[in-house]
Structure formats: C-alpha cells, structure tokens
Amino acid sequence: MPTRKETKLAKGITTTDSMAPLKACMFIFLLRLSHVRPISKVSNELGSQFTLQCQSQVRQFDIQLLDEGEFYFWEFSLDAEGKFPWSCVVGWEKSSGTFDAFDPSQDPRRCGPALCDWLAKPDGMYLYVEIQQKYVKEYLWPN
Known part of the structure; x- marks a missing residue:
C-alpha cells in the first residue's frame, strides 16, 4: 500500500x-x-526637540520626545482602530498644535496603501501625498 x-x-x-x-x-x-494597515509616521525636522502624543477613540500612546531627525511610528488594524481618526498633539519651543494623523475617510487614498508619512517643520505639518509624489503642507502652526 x-x-x-x-x-x-x-x-x-x-x-x-x-x-x-x-x-x-x-x-x-x-x-x-x-x-495591520496602515502605518502612521511622524518625523521631526523642526531644528529642535518636540513632544508628540497620538490617540484614537480606542488607543492612546505615551508622550514621545523626539530630537531633530528622529521619527515615531505606529501601525494599527483597519478592522478595529482604523475606523476612527487618529489625532496627535505636537509641542515645541515656538508653538504647539493638534493635527489629524489619520482620517479613515480620506487618508487611505492620500497616503497610499501602507504609510501616512508626516513631517514636522518650522512652518507646519506636511503629509506625503502618494498621488502627487510630494509632501504637502496640511497644518499651519497656531500663532
């Protein structure tokens, strides 16, 4: 057999x-x-340290202290956490503000399939828009 x-x-x-x-x-x-999609990433190009704290309705991260050139990233489930917006509070020596790091109604189209890539610069927050293949200023720092 x-x-x-x-x-x-x-x-x-x-x-x-x-x-x-x-x-x-x-x-x-x-x-x-x-x-596990997408990944959100925030990079520091401010020229100095800044603090970052991001959260959604289902999860909140500890405050992060990022030096110039450093970045912080997280990934999350579209099935659970990706149904809600993610917002981040950024503070640095010259200003502070809140921005939406991930908006489920528009960011899967703007960010591409896997990464919402943010840059913190002295004049505001920039998002890399996949379709345009460049960083676009999305938020100005408040005065």
Missing part, C-alpha cells in the same frame, strides 16, 4: 497534505493584509 509523502512545515510539525505550505503562506498573507 503506497504511503503519502510527509512535508515538514516547521520544527516538529509535519503533514501529508501537499498543499499545506501554500495554504499556510496564503493564510499568513491574508491575515497580514486584513489586520
């Missing part, structure tokens, strides 16, 4: 299903595709 060839999937795990490796890869791909 013929026996089916065993396929090693991982250490200590084998199967006789020849499609198992492909099925496992597809499952991981679909899981990644549906649960």
